Every structure is written in structure tokens, then in C-alpha cells.
Amino acid sequence: MHNVDLSADDALEFPNLPHRTRDHTSSLLDSSEFEVGKEFSNKDSFLGALKQHSINNGVNYHVVKSKSDKFKANCAVQDGSCSWKIYASLRKRTGLWEIKKYKGLHTCAAGISQDHPKMDSVMLASLILPTVKANPRTSKHLNCQYSESNGWCQVLERYVPGCITDFQTEPAYYNDRFLRGCQVFKRIFWSFKQCRDAFAYCKPLVQIDRTFMYGRYTHRLLLAVAQDGSGRILPIAFAITPGESADDWDFFLSRLRMHVCPQLDICVISDRGTGILTAIER
Incomplete structure (x- = not known):
């Protein structure tokens, strides 16, 4: 492997060495191993490939320096057990980004099984874009479970006493x-203790409904409400699901029965959708 003087970042020395490879695309799905001399069309292309490499291998890196013309990163494990590092910079004469120094293969023992910190919205958009361009009507979408989502549930349970949450994910594919x-967000259920306590004084009647979530979200919001003695509406449970299938309604209704209304003789009001009826039969 060719040794490079890092002080000569912008020199165009030895342009025809056989180890030099070019990547003039910005594809983030290039899983080939990095090497000194590998080039990318721009910084975003380099960072995308670096993120994809980290996600595929269940490792992480810590950014030491990130400027418009330089980037340096070390292994995120800071206990000295791993010497992985990478350095890349912009070559002004070509306009390409090149890996100038690379010490590959993480030797750290710590792996990332889910919620990879590098799977951000930019990465997701770059993964989804080729599919959407190929077929604008595609219904396939990729939703990554960010650690913040799971953290939101933990915060609710910690700072809202008695709040119940149930968070479901599934493996991610592209x-x-x-x-x-990477884990894909699938469904979430939550209910507040105050609502459950108040339900004990309501009529034994539960209405279940759903509404569409617009904007960047395509999931459904499922909710259950009750009526108090004065006829006022009391929300008692919520869920966000990918749709209204029997499995989605089963997820919501089973937890509604378990956590909110375990008593018998509950009257359920709904629009008698197929998924709801199937779930109730279960």
C-alpha cells in the first residue's frame, strides 16, 4: 500500500499508479473496502460510503476534523483498543476527494446491533431516492428507528409516572x-395513567378510530376514547402503526385490553373495518 505524505494534501503525484481507483458516482451502496488512493466525486459521496460501511459492519467512528477540504476520523471506541482511522481530502487539481490515509479493520470488540447513530435522515433519503426515481409510484419506504425514538419512550415512562409504552421494530432491508x-420503526402504543384511572369512572364503552398522518409520515394514528358521566370525551390510549391491517389492529387492541380495559362487558364502537373485526375475533 502506498505511503502518502499528509502534508502534501493537494499534490498530484503519481496520477497513474495502479492502486488508484475512481468512484465518479455518489452511490451510497458501494460496500467495497476502502483503500488509500480511492477517489470520490465529492465529500458527500465519501461520507455516504463511510456511513454505509460503518452500518454494514456494525461499527462506528468519531469525527476528529471535518472541513470543506479535509476529513479525519478515528474509531468511536476511545479506550485505545482500536487503531482504526481514516483521512481524506479534496484534491484541488481534480476536484475529487481522495483517501490519503487509512488503517482499516476495526479491532474493537464493541459492535452496534441496532439504532446505528450514522443512520440519519440524509442517509435514509439517499437510500430511498434511487427506488423512488426508478418507480415514482413505489409504495416501499424505509423508516429507521432512531435512538431518539426509543429515548422518547424512556423519557415518557421516567418523567410521566405510570405512562405505558410499547415500541416495536423489525429488521431493515433495502x-x-x-x-x-439498523432497525425499522414499526409500531408504538402508549397510554397515560391519568387516562386509565379516569376510565374506571366512565361508561363501559370504548370507541376506536384512526386518522391519517400527513406530511413526511405515512403511518396511521389509532386511538381509543371513552365517555364520562357528563358525555365528555376522554382519550385513553394511542398507537402509531404502518397501516390498518389485522396485525396493526391486533397490536393496538391487545394492548388496550391488557393495560386499559381488562374488565368484561366492554362495548366497542367502530366502523367495523375488516382489520378491526379480525383483531376483535382474535
């Missing part, structure tokens, strides 16, 4: 390819 270290 073009039938398993994305190691």
Missing part, C-alpha cells in the same frame, strides 16, 4: 439486502 445494525 433491495432485499439486510442492513446490518
